[in-house]
Amino acid sequence: MSNTINITSAFWSRYRNLVRTEMIPFQWNVLNDTAGIKIEKERLNDEGIPSEKSNAIENFKVAAGRTKGTHYGWTFQDSDVYKWLEAVAYSLREKMDPELEKKALETIDLIADAQEEDGYLDTFYSILGIEYRYQSLAGSHELYCMGHFIEAAVAYYEATGNEKVLKVAKKAADNIDANFGAEEGKIHGYDGHEEIEIGLLRLYHITNEKRYLSLAKYFLMERGKHPDFFKEQAKVYKGPNALGGIEKATASYFQNHKPILEQNTAEGHAVRVVYMCTALADLAATTGDRVIYEACKKLWDNITTKRMFITGGIGSTVHGEAFTLDYDLPNDTMYCETCAAIGLIFFSRQMLRNEAKSEYAEVMERALYNCTLAGMALDGKHFFYVNPLEVKPSKSLKDPGKSHVKPVRPSWLGCACCPPNLARMITSLDDYIYTVSDDCILINQYISSKASLAVKDGCALIQQTTDFPWDDKDIMVVTNNSTSTIRVGIRIPMWADKVTLKLNGKETMVKPEWGYHYEEIEHGKTIEIQLMFSMPILRNYCNPMVSEDIGKIAISRGPLVYCLEEVDNGDNLCGLSLPEDAKLSYSFKADVLNGVGVITAYGKKLQQNVDNLLYTNKKPEKKDVKLTFIPYYAWANRGENEMEVWVRE
Known part of the structure; x- marks a missing residue:
């Protein structure tokens, strides 16, 4: 007997309907290059990054021999299609839609046609040189993409009973099993980006085929045993450019610096870390291995007590989209990728399978209602890759170190991992209750x-x-x-x-x-x-080790973190302060941002000194002002403006 859950929440039904009626069709048009939108670069120095179009569906058509052409986009472009398909599966599980199902079946047929006879599935190498497959794992994302397809296939099979998609997934998994493992003659390695482990475990859960469980465990336990594995592959690689310089990254970027069970801190690319941890926690729950669970707990504790932003965001730097060090949580240069917050939710869910501790559900809630939801606009057609806690648009425009921090959500991005990830997260929300x-x-x-x-x-x-x-x-x-x-x-x-x-x-x-x-x-x-x-309005203070937030407070109510926006409070938000004795009032405003709870208070605003000097020995005056806080997830839906979560007290 399977679980069936029908969400009736007014708050979440709006989002799920938005995904079904707007987001999924919009993303389908983007993947087919018919959306008529501008695709933006993530940063100012991304000139070499393919962002003129998606070409994701076209890549499959070329690989399947249906059209002539070449591959365009990232090595992981296929995963945009797979995550879209997974979101469709959950949407169909909730409500059947013949037109949407038709698109999904056509996509499955296309993917099956693009699959090689031996099960290998990756349009980049099928188009540009199949003889070079599995030889540049640092950046090729071959296993990453197949992991996402397996996840989509399992979801679609569970939702509809479609046998064909499951057959394609098993064929791909069997190809991986034939090429990777501890046995002589196989590749003793793993993908640069964890994900295949999650897919293999999901495939095991519905097939009970032990080889998928064993292969997932192999990938996890092998990682870190040979820190130079990726560099050694890169030295002899002669195929199409799948690396882009990523092979020069440190071993910790790939969580490859030491065996996973010996890792005590979250290091490297934040999304990779939480995807690794998700699979590791699933493995622990599936096998009952407490040693593996304790390894998960060490990483969980490090992330949530020393490296997580108050919004549930993770990743402190744009350089490597990565963790840095304990308590390094900058508000305006952080990364806080939407995919990383979603990955933290995945990790939370698997930790709850190991141990009934509410801290896992609390972090899930924090990441869900704040950083994750902030990743999409209220129209379902604009998306953040990066989720800042402080924004001044002029600095994002003119400071190269902040060019990754967008003041408004683009329609799409050259690296478009986040929009379809949001779609599959929201459509599968019932699995997390x-x-x-x-x-x-x-x-x-x-x-x-x-x-x-x-x-x-x-x-x-x-x-x-x-x-x-x-x-x-x-x-x-x-x-x-x-x-x-x-x-x-x-x-x-x-x-x-x-x-x-x-x-x-x-x-x-x-x-x-x-x-x-x-x-x-x-x-x-x-x-x-x-x-x-009770849902009191809380003043949140940081650990004294978080230097960026000393002397500041963040306002929250229930699961929601709040912020100030320029549209409500005027410019130069950094000059605002909220006195310790200020009374905070809450009211629900049905006509604001599709209906939100608003918090107001009287605070102070620094005034420009009379002589307009850059520096002066005269203390600036303050005037009384009304402050209006809105939920963080709803910011940047009323045009370009400043935003701030942490406010001076």
Whole structure:
């Protein structure tokens, strides 16, 4: 029996409808080069990066022999199509759409036609030189792309029962298995970008083919044993340019500096790190290996307690889109890639399969409602690659060190990994609400929904009713239709200073175990749980080691981090301050940004000195001003303007 979850939340239904009706069709047009949009470069120095068009579908047509031409775009261009297909799978799971299904089936046929006879699947090498495959793994993204296809295939098979797409995926996985492994004659290596491990584990979960599990474990455990593997390959590589200089990157950029089980800190490219951790945590949960789980926990702790922004963003520098060092969290030069926040959500979900600790669901919530949602505009057609916590448009325009920080979301980017990743994240959101085992269900996210969840020899029905993230109440009705007693764990939010829980109308004492309150439900019984959590407006302070935010505060309410925008508060936001005794007021504004909770207060604004001097020994005056804070995810939807999360106190 599989789980079925229907999201009814007003907040999330809007986003999911937007993805289905706007985002997926728009992305399809982009992939087919019919959207009529300008594709922007990520940075000022990206002249050599292919960004005139997507060409993703055309690449498959050329590889399949349907048209003549050459490959255009990144080595990982195929993955844009695969992530789109995965989003389509989840969308069809929620609501069948004959026209969308037709496009998906045509795409699957095209992918199958582009696949080599032996299962190899990659348009870059099929078009430019199949004899060079698997020889430049630092930058070729061959396994990365096939990993994304396998994920899409599994999702599509589970949603529709389509056997053809699963057959193509297994054929690709078998080709990888035939070429990689510890055996003599195979390649003793792995892709520069982790992802195939996630795909292989998902394939194992639905096929129970142990070789896929073994291969995923091999890739994870082999990484870091030979730190010079990529450089050694690059020295003898003679094929088409798949490297672009990436082979010169440090081993830590690839998480290849030491074996994974010996890594204590998150190093290198942030997306690669959390994709690696997602697979590692899945492997730990699947095999019950506590040593692997403890390795995950070390990396989790380092990321979430020393290297994560308050928005759930990760990645502190544009150079390598990477982590740097503990407590290095700059607001205006950071990276905080949308894909990295999504990867952190993936990691959180797998950690919950290992251990019922609410910290995993809390981080999932933080990354979801803030950095991830900020990655897309309210129209579903404009996207951020980078999610800053402070923006001054003139600096983004004129400072090369900040050219990656966009003040408005482009329609598309030359490196377009984030838009389809957002689409698959939002369409699969139902998979993140609960963690289900044989005899226990964890309610991780407060999202109105109706669910039928497989437990032991039956199912449990759960209906959540809430207006979260604006409202402070969630009513959960749980029916146990199995023949055994089950436990339900309700997350007690860390941001609430008061929580009340009623069981069948009667108040009961909240007894959290690692952040979850548990109730037992006998077979055939139904209970109503009413969870009421205060949602105070919080002033958040940084660890004193975070030098960029000393003397500043960040405002939050519930899961949402708030920010100031120039459109509400005038320019020069850096001159604003919020006194310690200022009263903060909350109100919901249905006519603002599609309906958001707004926080207001009276603060101060520095005044320009009379002589307009660059430096002076006279203390500047301050005047009283009204400050308006909006949810961070909604910024940059009203034109180009300044934005700031951390405000002087």
